Amino acid sequence: MAMHKITVxxxxxxxxxxxxxxxxxVHFIREVLGLTGTHIGCDTTHxxxxxVLLDGEPVKSCTVLAVQAHxxxxxxxxxxxxxxxxxxxxxxxxxxxxxxxxxxxxxxxMTGHALLRRTKNPSEAEIRQAISGNLCRCTGYVNIxxxxxxxxxxQQ
Amino acid sequence: xxxxxxxxxxxMGHAIKRKEDPRFIRGQGRYVDDITLPGMLYLDIVRSxxxxxxxxxxxxxxxxxxxxxxxxxxxxxLAQYNLHWMPTLMSDTQMVLPTEKVMxxxxxxxxxxxxxxxxxADGVDAVEVDYEPLPVVVDPFKALExxxxxxxxxxxxxxxxxxxxxxxGDRAGTDRAFTEADVKVTxxxxxxxxxxxSIETCGCVADFDRVRGKLTVYxxxxxxxxxxxxxxxxxxxVGLSEEKIRIVSPDIGGGFGGKVPVxxxxxxxxxxSVVTGHPVKWIEDRMENLQADSFARDYHIRAELAxxxxxxxxxxxxxxxxxHGYADAAANPSKFPAGLFSICTxxxxxxxxxxxxxxxxxxxxxxxxxxxCSFRVTEAVHTIxxxxxxxxxxLKLDPADLRLKNFIPPEKFPYRSALGWEYDSGNYAGALxxxxxxIGYAQLRKEQAEKRKRGELMGIGISSFTExxxxxxxxxxxxxxxxxxxxxxxxVHPTGKATARFGTKSQGQGHETTYAQIVAEELGIPAAxxxxxxxDTDTAPYGLGTYASRSTPTAGAAGxxxxxxxxxKAKKIAAHLLEVGEEDLVWELGKFSVTGAPQKSKTIQxxxxxxxxxxxxxxxxxxxxxxxxxxxxxxxxxxxYICVVDxxxxxxxxxxxxxxxxxxCGNIINPMIxxxxxxxxxxxxxxxxLLEEISYDENGNIQGGxxxxxxxxxAVETPKWETDKTVTPSPHHPLGAKGVGESATVGAxxxxxxxxxxxxxxxxxxxxxxxxxxxxxxxxxxEKGVAE
Numbered sequence: 001m002a003m004h005k006i007t008v009x010x011x012x013x014x015x016x017x018x019x020x021x022x023x024x025x026v027h028f029i030r031e032v033l034g035l036t037g038t039h040i041g042c043d044t045t046h047x048x049x050x051x052v053l054l055d056g057e058p059v060k061s062c063t064v065l066a067v068q069a070h071x072x073x074x075x076x077x078x079x080x081x082x083x084x085x086x087x088x089x090x091x092x093x094x095x096x097x098x099x100x101x102x103x104x105x106x107x108x109x110m111t112g113h114a115l116l117r118r119t120k121n122p123s124e125a126e127i128r129q130a131i132s133g134n135l136c137r138c139t140g141y142v143n144i145x146x147x148x149x150x151x152x153x154x155q156q
Numbered sequence: 157x158x159x160x161x162x163x164x165x166x167x168m169g170h171a172i173k174r175k176e177d178p179r180f181i182r183g184q185g186r187y188v189d190d191i192t193l194p195g196m197l198y199l200d201i202v203r204s205x206x207x208x209x210x211x212x213x214x215x216x217x218x219x220x221x222x223x224x225x226x227x228x229x230x231x232x233x234l235a236q237y238n239l240h241w242m243p244t245l246m247s248d249t250q251m252v253l254p255t256e257k258v259m260x261x262x263x264x265x266x267x268x269x270x271x272x273x274x275x276x277a278d279g280v281d282a283v284e285v286d287y288e289p290l291p292v293v294v295d296p297f298k299a300l301e302x303x304x305x306x307x308x309x310x311x312x313x314x315x316x317x318x319x320x321x322x323x324x325g326d327r328a329g330t331d332r333a334f335t336e337a338d339v340k341v342t343x344x345x346x347x348x349x350x351x352x353x354s355i356e357t358c359g360c361v362a363d364f365d366r367v368r369g370k371l372t373v374y375x376x377x378x379x380x381x382x383x384x385x386x387x388x389x390x391x392x393x394v395g396l397s398e399e400k401i402r403i404v405s406p407d408i409g410g411g412f413g414g415k416v417p418v419x420x421x422x423x424x425x426x427x428x429s430v431v432t433g434h435p436v437k438w439i440e441d442r443m444e445n446l447q448a449d450s451f452a453r454d455y456h457i458r459a460e461l462a463x464x465x466x467x468x469x470x471x472x473x474x475x476x477x478x479x480h481g482y483a484d485a486a487a488n489p490s491k492f493p494a495g496l497f498s499i500c501t502x503x504x505x506x507x508x509x510x511x512x513x514x515x516x517x518x519x520x521x522x523x524x525x526x527x528x529c530s531f532r533v534t535e536a537v538h539t540i541x542x543x544x545x546x547x548x549x550x551l552k553l554d555p556a557d558l559r560l561k562n563f564i565p566p567e568k569f570p571y572r573s574a575l576g577w578e579y580d581s582g583n584y585a586g587a588l589x590x591x592x593x594x595i596g597y598a599q600l601r602k603e604q605a606e607k608r609k610r611g612e613l614m615g616i617g618i619s620s621f622t623e624x625x626x627x628x629x630x631x632x633x634x635x636x637x638x639x640x641x642x643x644x645x646x647x648v649h650p651t652g653k654a655t656a657r658f659g660t661k662s663q664g665q666g667h668e669t670t671y672a673q674i675v676a677e678e679l680g681i682p683a684a685x686x687x688x689x690x691x692d693t694d695t696a697p698y699g700l701g702t703y704a705s706r707s708t709p710t711a712g713a714a715g716x717x718x719x720x721x722x723x724x725k726a727k728k729i730a731a732h733l734l735e736v737g738e739e740d741l742v743w744e745l746g747k748f749s750v751t752g753a754p755q756k757s758k759t760i761q762x763x764x765x766x767x768x769x770x771x772x773x774x775x776x777x778x779x780x781x782x783x784x785x786x787x788x789x790x791x792x793x794x795x796x797y798i799c800v801v802d803x804x805x806x807x808x809x810x811x812x813x814x815x816x817x818x819x820x821c822g823n824i825i826n827p828m829i830x831x832x833x834x835x836x837x838x839x840x841x842x843x844x845x846l847l848e849e850i851s852y853d854e855n856g857n858i859q860g861g862x863x864x865x866x867x868x869x870x871a872v873e874t875p876k877w878e879t880d881k882t883v884t885p886s887p888h889h890p891l892g893a894k895g896v897g898e899s900a901t902v903g904a905x906x907x908x909x910x911x912x913x914x915x916x917x918x919x920x921x922x923x924x925x926x927x928x929x930x931x932x933x934x935x936x937x938x939e940k941g942v943a944e
Contacts, residue, residue: 020274027273036190037183039409041355042442046863049355077183090181094173097832101664102180103187103356103409128871135863137355137410138664140835141871 006070010035011079019066025059026050028066029076037077037106041135048134051107052076058114060133077106080113088151089113098147100138108134112148121152157823157883160677161745166684167677168891171828175668175688185407191361191374193435197226199425200276201438202266202283203448204258207294207519207856208307209287211254214266219282224275226432228283229267229424231255237394239427242418243386245635246493248319248484249310250522252420257290259307259482260521261856262447267424269436292856293317296456296479296516307482307517319484319515320493325575330510333471337462341546346925347453347535349479349520349850350843351446352527353868354663356409358449359439360422362429369395371430372402375422378411378661379701380404382635384693386418387426389636394430405691411663412840413526416487416703417450447861450487450523451850454479455535461543467553469562471508472501472574474539478515478524486524487703488531489633489640495531498575499624502540503584503794504562509574519856528840528901530625530704541619541906542923549917554601555910556592559620560585570887577624579792580894581884583820588620588796591818594880595798608918611942613803614813615915619907623793625895626709630786635700641786642710643697644718646675648779650768652761653685656718659699660711661691665833665897667707670825671715674891678719680746680760697782705793705895708825709886714785716890721781725767729779730758732772791886791894795819797838797907803915805944808934810846810912812875817903820882821896822889831879834900838877841904843869849927916940 007016010033017032029038029052041049043062050062053075061074080087089112092098099105108131115122115130122130127148128141136144161167179185216228231253234240242252253264268279293299293307299317308314334340360375377383380403388398408415425438440449455476462471478494480486488495494513501509515524527534544562548555563584564571571579592598600616607614630639643659656675660667672686690696699711723743730748731738734756741748749757758766767779800814817834824830847867851859860866885892905926912928913921919940924932937943 022274030190031192034192035183036187037185039187039356040189040439041357041409042863044442044863047355047442047868081182086181093181094177097174097828099177099180100666100832100836101354101356101408101410102176102185103354105180106183109181124876128874132870132872135355135868135870137353137412137840137868138836139832140837140839140877141874142835142877143832145871145876 004067006067008069008072008074010074011076021067023066024062025064025066025069026061029061035076035078039103039106041103046135048107048111049104051110051134053110053114056114056117058111077109080109087113088154089116091154092147092150096143096146096150098139098143104134104136108136108144112151115148116152116155120155165676165680165682165746167673168823168825169827170673171826172669172673172683174666175672176666187356187407187409188359188361188374188376189439191406193361193363196361196435196437197269197271197432198273198276199428199436199438200268200273200280201264201421201444202268202280202285204261204263204265206258206287206289207261208259208290208292210257210290212286212288215284218284219268219279222275222278222282224271225268225279226271227269228279229253229269229428234427237427239391239423242390242423244483244485244522245417245487246484247490250483250485252423260519261858262444262521264420267428269428269432292519294518294852294854294856296477296518299516299518307519317517319480319517321512321514322493323512324498325510326508327510330471330473330508333508334460334462334473337470338465339463339550340460341543341550342460343543343546343923345457345459345539345542347455347538348926349451349454350527350848351451351850351866352412352414353446353866354410354412354414357440357442357445358415358419360425361435361437362425363435364429364433366433370400370402371396371426372404373426374404374406376408376415377403377405378415378663378703380661380691380693381659381698382638382700383418385638403693405661408661408663412528413452413487413703414449415663416525417485419449443862446866447858448521450485450525451521452525452527453535457539459539459543461547463547467551467558467561469504469506472506474500474511476513478513479518479520480515480524481518481520481522483522484515484524485522489627490635491632492531496624497532497536499533499577499622500536500540501573501575502537503564503620503622505564506574511575520852526704528837529898530623533624534902534905537621537902538906541621542909545910545913546922549922555618556588556597559588559618578789579622580789580886580888582622582792582794583882583884584620584794586882587794587818587820590880590882591796591798591816595814595816597798600800613805613915615801615911615913617799617907617909617911617914618796619903619910620796621794621903623899623902624790625705625793625898626787626791627704627706628790629788638700639786640700641784642699642706642714643782643784644711644714645697645782646718646722646780648722648764650765652681652764654681655687655689656715657689657696658711658715659697660702660707662702665702665707666829670829671712673825674712674715675719678716679722705898708893709791709889709895710785710787712893713787713890714783717783717785718781721783722779725779726760726763728775729763729766729771733758733766788888791822791889793821793894793896793899795899795903797903799907799911801911801915803933805937805942808930808937810928810933812908814878815875816878817900818880818882819896819899820884821899822884822886822894823892825893830896833897834879835877837898837900838904839869839874840901842874842908845905845908845926845928847927
């Protein structure tokens, strides 16, 4: 199988690797870079556990090829905390009990983080729509909505 | 009830933030697929496309030519070690890998071991299997007919497809009560197969150290100790001895019952590690998870309710066929083949009841596990709460009035039910009245009447459930003979901090926080200073694990009892330090004081230091205790839920407008976590009520084996749940607490179904089987001539 040299900037640092054409971005992140905060829940773009930001936009990294990320910027859950300071979305999830098992949480936070970049003060309906591609089996979403609202208020 | 401890100590009743969260919000959780060991190999599994077929040949030559593929493991390979079969938790048997035939679609046929997950997947594609299809039995009623093909030909004396017949109650007395009844209603209810679909699938890393002879398995299990014993029993003959087996359950991405059973993938990974001497990782993908792992429900229920004209319920009679698939791989306590289905008399004071369940083999995946519920309690609650509404409709009574008339009154507790349970405590009317007030029940009924005049479809549904959780007392409850106690070991260190280890395993419930709060409550050591550990069988005391809402009733109680043992010793040390008799000391908020001289006192921290530095002569040093808690009874959480739905006459879509949940789980450890458990439970109650179903065509092909077809609720369909509570402590639990994680999953579905039926009742609709999809509703609207 053809191999490709790729360079991807992940959380601000450029990483290069030789990968097969079919190699998934989520495996590049988890297995090549060892950033295991991005999870795999379904392989079919439904659950959103693998959500990362690609050039600032949320994507499901289980259905993006690593070669498609060549020359682009990726941000994962590990990139949210800056200089020892939590991102407001992380604070929101902790303060509002927006997580239980924690498995969907990184993807959910990345989607929430991206929403708040686009929309400073989203309505509840906008929040629910934005996270509708991220499944959570534990929380019933009530406190996830509150967590995003907490982060929105914090950023004002 | 105000908390007894200060916010700084953070004992029971404080909504302290979770100790788990700092790692999870940073992506620093450690789930099984995050574990990578040096030299690790990958397992991927070849699965059957047929629901029933003879295996004529498995050809592995091409697979072995794939770069990176090292071995292909088949049933024949495992048969050399006599590891091709394994027991289920219900003392049935199931294949690990087949040597003769496959019994359900997606059954494991062979395992491919390779140096990467991509190579393993390539290897799976290259394995060639010749099958000869056999007649498929999908319908459990046909499976019971004389002349049906006998599926379990591996069982020598098996002449039919019946697994068990189980019955409980007074058949003759119940029949008599039916003969004498003024009113009788009968309803068939089907609760389809569903799947827990935790967002993390199942998997493991098996690591056999050939030099030390030690097997370590990191795996997605809710019950690590039980798994260790099962592995020792199954593989003892090949030299795996229990002290050389370490099961580690790392962070778990949701369990809900699906991570209790032993799946063939775990066993193949263990065998592969033993054979190769390398660590072997197996992580199933979502389709494997949905198609092959244990399912829940699949109960075909015929229920009958007898009553007086005034609505007084007099007798309940239930006959059920339980489709277990290829093997009875449920995870019930051993003496309860139908779980705790006998809670089906619910919150009502029946004098007579009788229930029977027949378990049946079919060509579907094995199982019968819970779906966030305590062993078939959801099936029982769905039945009785539906039947209450069917009766109310028959008698033209308001369903709230009917319930209030029939509730077991608070003064009757402890209450002995007609089917043999002793309910510990309850105030059912209190919960229902609170829910009615909160939602504005009377006003909603008026609104509904007005809307009906205008042709709008609005319904109000009630469910007043009683749960049964915390298995369980050793006289009745065991799994494969092991009694269902649970455990806690507390070590108080010289500087007054503590480590507490438990036999359970959190999968998101927040044990690291709530257990620390229990220790804080009992010892006055701040919860922040109590480190909770679970899930490693090398360090934790033996316990039966976390499922069936048993953690607080069993291990939580063990935590309180171990802390009290520590307090007993602390008292002796305090008496020594204060130079008074033990009888002169009183315990309050983390310290022992001298009666009448409160300025003379010793804190638990001072006592802990003395336990290592200045303990009395003749006393052993240290401050530790362990408790194996055998609960005297189960706990019986309850609640009343009210749901309001609006139905779109154009599309048949059901929209939950409001949902009020009043829960009573006794004394509360952490109100924030309890609320979160109820939110999640309600969503997992709504899911099968409106969305989820796994069905099969006549050839046993699964319909709904991926998230494309198996619909989990998203944030858009899920309503904004409104929660409230009443508090009726358990009289026998040391903390007055009951379990809570599953109440809402159990209680919510009938509230939703009752609301939908209520919206359509004036059209003559009496029952709808779940999931209530828009199509199903639209067809009813069409048939009744009201579709837009």
